[in-house]
Amino acid sequence: MGIPGNYLSAATEAIDPGISGWAAKLNCSISLGSGGRNGAGVLALQSAAAGEAQARTASSYPVAVGQTYAAFADASGATVPERIGIQWLTDAGTEVSVSWGLTTSAASANWHRISVGAVAPVGATRARVLLSMMTPGAAGVIGYFENIYLGLPLRQPLNLLSFNAESGGEIDSSAWAAGANGTLSRMAPVVSWSATWYYSGGQVLALTVTASGDASAVCVERPSVQPGTEYLAYAYLNPPTSASNTWVELRFYDGTGAQIQANRGTLAAPGTGWYRQSTSGVAPAGAVSASIAFGITGATAGQVVRSEAAVVKIRTANLTNSEPNANVVLAADANAETGIGQWTVASGPATIARSSPWGTAGVSPYSYALTVSSATAAASVLSSGRYPVAELKNWRIIVAVRRAAGGWTYSPSIRWFDASGTLIGTGTEITFTVASDGQYWAFSSDQVAPAGAVSAQLDLTVTATAASSVLHVVGIVLIQVLPAAEAIADDTTASVAVVYRGLAAGALTLYRVLLTGERTLVRGADGLVNGVPLVSDTYSLQDYEAPLGVEFYYQAEVRSLTTGAIVARQQSPHTTLAAGDRTMVWLKDPIEPMRNVQLQAQHPLPTFQRPIEQAVQRVIGRRNAVTYSGERSGAEGDLVLFTRTAEERRRLDWLLDPGHVLFIQASPRSGWRDLYAAVGEAGDAPDGADDDTWRDWTLPLTEVDRPTSGQAGSATRTWNDIRVENATWGDVLARYDTWLDVLLNRPKTPGG
Structure with missing residues (x-):
């Protein structure tokens, strides 16, 4: 996969399969080398004589004056140091200026990073990347480059610094x-x-x-x-x-x-x-x-x-991501990055310290662990600080531990305190045996905070089963546990938010199940959710095709990726979408639900015809004809709708614009049967129709099969969703081609 947001093509970035994206600029020839890390190919610059040698991208790329851009590459050259630059150009290709990065402090045959950042100057409309070998002493000096980037600066998630x-x-x-x-x-x-x-x-x-x-x-x-x-x-x-x-x-x-x-x-x-x-x-x-x-x-x-x-x-869920933090344990106590935090040894012979040196005991992206040492085979209790909690909620404590020496058992418990700091309860301990394989194992247990609880303290009972035992502890978490499965109906959009948590690893199939036992596959971002490999233990979607006025639930099945056997089943709570007024009809785009609209229909709703191809032969001397019939097709007919405002007319136009198959729903009390239909020729709003005059529309419908494409975006997508998903506007520009793609959450394909 290419570097995210790279203006350069994949071939120009990775120098694979050739060097067509590059040209010699000064005192050099270029050729295709080997031994790269971002693909096998590398760009080889060979000096033609003594003096600086430069190569450039064959193409230039559009830039905006005043915008900050970055370029970087990986370089390898045993003879001379290197640098990278951004050449700013006018539309005519005339050079405005060049922004050079610093020259590396030494030459090195090992792959190393060179980079530059700069603001596009006045007059610049396009830019090229320049790669430079600094002043070879003679002809024939070779330097190698690959993994080359030009674009908006790549930023670490949610950084408040520039x-x-x-x-x-x-x-x-x-x-x-x-x-x-x-x-x-x-x-x-x-x-x-x-x-x-x-x-x-x-x-x-x-x-x-x-x-x-x-x-x-x-x-x-x-x-x-x-x-x-x-x-x-x-x-x-x-x-x-x-x-x-x-x-x-x-x-x-x-x-x-x-x-x-x-x-x-x-x-x-x-x-x-x-x-x-x-x-x-x-x-x-x-x-x-x-x-x-x-x-x-x-x-x-x-x-x-x-x-x-x-x-x-x-603070986020971990050091390097942008996921919101739900852990009430302070970061300094959860991962020992700065020391032992608020942890104390409440009883027993154990001692605690931060592991040392960096990187020997931590779990990525963390570099340290809390080290527990016990000279004798005995139990010790480690006590944390106090953290805010909500009463009568289920709380889960998760701790990752590994045996470094000796043997250990581990038992977590939670002490609950009221607003005055008085102890009002202690959770039940569960004892786990720590494996002797030297790997980290995460243990979890759930406890409900009693009435009146406002804070909690963790007590970890660690028992050394041999003398000179050492235990590493990291990733200490206390979180309010959300339901394993949720199905939250939203009558304003006639949709259901479906969330599954704690899913086993494997391939997910998700059904919507009526109380009659009828099962229907649910649509996700990549199509119908049928054998979708899970990349996380949480899966969520918005279901816009759930029935109205009927009780149902969702059932998730996870199958092994190797054997295909079902390894887990999870069922959501039952839910129901309001049937709504029987004169109202939902017209939904299953692929782009942002276009969905609810309109008033002519009542009673029409009874459609089901056409059939049929030949009739009347035999002389027989009373009854002989017929030859094909298979009766789906429903066909006209649905008459009313738009009551200019906004409804605009929404109907936008729904019909792409010509997608529609999913049409109405209250079961109307006698309507939900169906997927293609819409034939439909009238357009009259000229000057910008007032709130009622207008009627006739939509010729032909029933078709359910589309299987994936769903893009949602009917409730907001700017906050965009803010959460993208750290900067540069990320938005790099991820989407158009504003419509932003609205529909339709990112570019990799390499697109």
């Missing part, structure tokens, strides 16, 4: 400032990143310590925050030595700009590579803004700590 601040100064260093005892600069070190990781690499910030002691740098951007809201902050750090005390810090400021709280996460570096270090904190009373800083404690003069990919955001 692209320039996040990227380590891809444009300039204006988003950052040095603190005491340091100078700040930008550089392009030679660093290997995964070919599919697009948020780091290229230009980075370099903090140079002036005199021995502590040094820091801080982002000067101050995004707004809300007191009482939990925030995450993280950045990649490159320490000067493995023993260096480097850190990132989430800082909160009041209305005067004074710092009022700092939450630090110190890196336990296993070496001198690049490591993501995170921290978190709840914005205190009086906080109006926040920022991120990085630094080093106890440094030697001249040491350099580097950083990039900085993020400050509202």
